[in-house]
Amino acid sequence: MSTIALACDHGGYELMQIVREYLDKNGYAYKNFGTNSLQSCDYPEMAIPAAKAIAAGECEKGIFICTTGNGIAMTANKIAGIRAALCTNVLMAEMTRDHNDANVLALGAIIVDSKLALEIVEKFLTTEFSGAEKHCRRVNRIKSLDREGG
Numbered sequence: 001m002s003t004i005a006l007a008c009d010h011g012g013y014e015l016m017q018i019v020r021e022y023l024d025k026n027g028y029a030y031k032n033f034g035t036n037s038l039q040s041c042d043y044p045e046m047a048i049p050a051a052k053a054i055a056a057g058e059c060e061k062g063i064f065i066c067t068t069g070n071g072i073a074m075t076a077n078k079i080a081g082i083r084a085a086l087c088t089n090v091l092m093a094e095m096t097r098d099h100n101d102a103n104v105l106a107l108g109a110i111i112v113d114s115k116l117a118l119e120i121v122e123k124f125l126t127t128e129f130s131g132a133e134k135h136c137r138r139v140n141r142i143k144s145l146d147r148e149g150g
Helices: 013-025 044-055 070-076 090-100 114-126 133-148
Strands: 003-008 029-032 061-066 084-086 104-108
Touching: 003 013, 003 044, 013 029, 013 061, 013 114, 044 061, 044 070, 061 070, 061 114, 070 084, 070 104, 084 090, 090 114, 090 133, 104 114
Parallel strands: 003 029, 003 061, 061 104, 084 104
Antiparallel strands: none
8 A cells, every 4th residue: 555645734634633543544545745734834845745745756645734725736736747626526536536536635624524524535546547548638738738837
């Protein structure tokens, strides 16, 4: 089983603790990039090194949480090789893995409750990329933007 990069800010800290308990209970390996408290902080400070670890192959996937999920997803998506998806329901998590080969799940702590968040996490972690030709073509085009510089 591969390593999951975890990143959150103070707004996502409490939900991240619940996600960590789920990961521990289910035997997932992870690397915590913080934050480690409710003290106010800036989500890019955690998202950037976590996303770089995924891009470098040190971690396979990531779960990033901030208050709405938007800021941390936007930050992650600035790192070449990252395809972060903000998911608010289980179907979004399934489809973004199946169709987009997303490698980062972004969650909004005030958007999804803990029960739904864990259902989304489970679906994200257990759904494989379909590898269908049309999806590969689209994902490869996204990847080409990393090489082209946008």
